[in-house]
Amino acid sequence: MYIPRNIDKELLAWRKEKTGKPLLVRGARQVGKSTAVRELAKQFDHFLEVNFEEQRTLHSLFEGDLNPLELCENLSIVSNVPIVPGKTLVFFDEIQACVPAISSLRFFYEKLPELHVIAAGSLLEFALAEIPSFGVGRVRSIFVYPLGFDEFLTAMGEDSLLNAKKKASASRPLAEPLHHKLLTYLKRFLVLGGMPEVIRNYSQYRDMKAAGQLLDDLIISLRADFAKYKHRVPSLRISELFDAVVRQSGGKFVYAKVATEANHKQVKEAVDLLLMSGLVISVTHTSANGLPLGAESNPKKQKMLVLDTGIFQRILGLNITEVLFDDDFDAVNKGAIAEQYCGLELLKAVSCYRQERLYYWHREALNSNAEVDYLAQKGQDIIPVEVKSGKKGSMQSLHLFLKEKKSPYGVRFSNEPYAAFETIQVWPLYAVSDFVRGG
Structure with a gap:
């Protein structure tokens, strides 16, 4: 059973691009990166998956020249899967285990842009820290979290x-x-x-x-x-x-x-x-x-x-x-x-x-200790966000922030329905995503 994800439509849009950049799917362990890619693979005639943690012998293919045509020929022979631009999805999973394979991604964009290539890895950030400029402008990153x-x-x-x-x-x-x-x-x-x-x-x-x-x-x-x-x-x-x-x-x-x-x-x-x-x-x-x-x-x-x-x-x-x-x-x-x-x-x-990135605001002053849980950017405005009870509290920190920073309004998420109190908007906790995308 596959659970539809928000990134599915982004992956489908990438699939339709004629000369799309290789995708680097980034995120913590077990958040559904590989599963989403395998679901996308159903849109292709052929699917070639390499798991660099399991298939250690394939590392040797990336030890010499990183010519994508030669790599594809060898990978096709080893896996017995045809690699045809536009019809085959090539997926490098756990790519952090083979650093040269990460470096190869830029060459797929430069020399074989018609081929759809996706890479993912659970501990990918550690490898990228060692090669921070591996594919600037040539590889597109997409970030995945657990389900919202x-x-x-x-x-x-x-x-x-x-x-x-x-x-x-x-x-x-x-x-x-x-x-x-x-x-x-x-x-x-x-x-x-x-x-x-x-x-x-x-x-x-x-x-x-x-x-x-x-x-x-x-x-x-x-x-x-x-x-x-x-x-x-x-x-x-x-x-x-x-x-x-x-x-x-x-x-x-x-x-x-x-x-x-x-x-x-x-x-x-x-x-x-x-x-x-x-x-x-x-x-x-x-x-x-x-x-x-x-x-x-x-x-x-x-x-x-x-x-x-x-x-x-x-x-x-x-x-x-x-x-x-x-x-x-x-x-x-x-x-x-x-x-x-x-x-x-x-x-x-x-x-x-x-x-x-997430930010919060905290002011420590004599007889005036205030904290706002999160700050959200809406256009050119900074909106203070608190997660509080809808039945308790005077929202002093929100009001203080609004006064000092001249923000147009503040938001409080609670278990209450939608409401408004002067410059404070009350949103239900279940509507955080709606606030971000359109509120």
């Missing part, structure tokens, strides 16, 4: 509900039964997360316990990968840092709070490796005095997100009964899981052709 909430609704067979959600707004709010149904699905999504294997299983059997077991399996597999990151950083230390990210969720990441004998430099290196792997995503502080937001960012002040809320809640050991069945926002947001979800949705909803 919209994709989850599709997997659940709720296309009509999804369409209704996309059409809703403050002027056209959803009927209460639809709003409640979406919140019910959202709570499940917070617990399950968006890893394709987990969602595929749940969509078939609707068994939360089985989904939890799959999450445990995934976590074990991800931890086993730590040994592949860098030999100079022990995998145990990386695992400690991963757990520390989970424990410190919702607040500024403090290196000194990490329970390890490593010094600050070693801890920072382990964090950087987790960021490169895509398992951890940083939310960086910025003064937000203008665009781009990164111009005034402070990398010494960061919050950290785990790639997937399902993995996050499983490691944290949340009481999923409270999350699933309690309507109180504080219960739903146990361990800042809703804040994690919101940040991840902000990333997933942007164009898959760029790697978005």
Whole structure:
């Protein structure tokens, strides 16, 4: 069973291009990169897949000249698959295991642009760091994350509900039964997360316990990968840092709070490796005095997100009964899981052709401590975003930001329906993607 993904239409559009650049599909382990490519392969007459981790003997084909015509001839003979431009999809999977193969991609564009070539890899960022200019302008990157909430609704067979959600707004709010149904699905999504294997299983059997077991399996597999990151950083230390990210969720990441004998430099290196792997995503502080937001960012002040809320809640050991069945926002947001979800949705909803960064704003002053969870760019405006209860709180941080930065409005995501309070727009938590794409 294949779960339709948002990137499918982008892959199909690329397939129709007469002289498309080779695609480099980038993302963390097990987010569905290879599966999406194999689904695209159904549009071709022939499909040649090389897995460089499994098929080590094929590395030798890339040790000499990287002439694409010669490479195709040899690959065709070895695999017994014809390579015909326009009719064959060539897929290099786990390409990080063969660095010369990464370098070969630029030559496919220069000398054989009619051939459709896609490459992917789970630990690709580590290899790209060694050859940062391997194919500038000659290779197109596409970034893949776990399923977003919209994709989850599709997997659940709720296309009509999804369409209704996309059409809703403050002027056209959803009927209460639809709003409640979406919140019910959202709570499940917070617990399950968006890893394709987990969602595929749940969509078939609707068994939360089985989904939890799959999450445990995934976590074990991800931890086993730590040994592949860098030999100079022990995998145990990386695992400690991963757990520390989970424990410190919702607040500024403090290196000194990490329970390890490593010094600050070693801890920072382990964090950087987790960021490169895509398992951890940083939310960086910025003064937000203008665009781009990164111009005034402070990398010494960061919050950290785990790639997937399902993995996050499983490691944290949340009481999923409270999350699933309690309507109180504080219960739903146990361990800042809703804040994690919101940040991840902000990333997933942007164009898959760029790697978005997340930012937050924090001001520490005497008797005036304020923080805004996220900052979103809308045109030339900086929009402050908070994830808060719809029934509690005075939104002081939002109002303070609006006053200081002269932003036109702020946004609060909550479990309430659409609403507006002067310069504050209230959006339901299930509509983060709708806010990014059109709000």
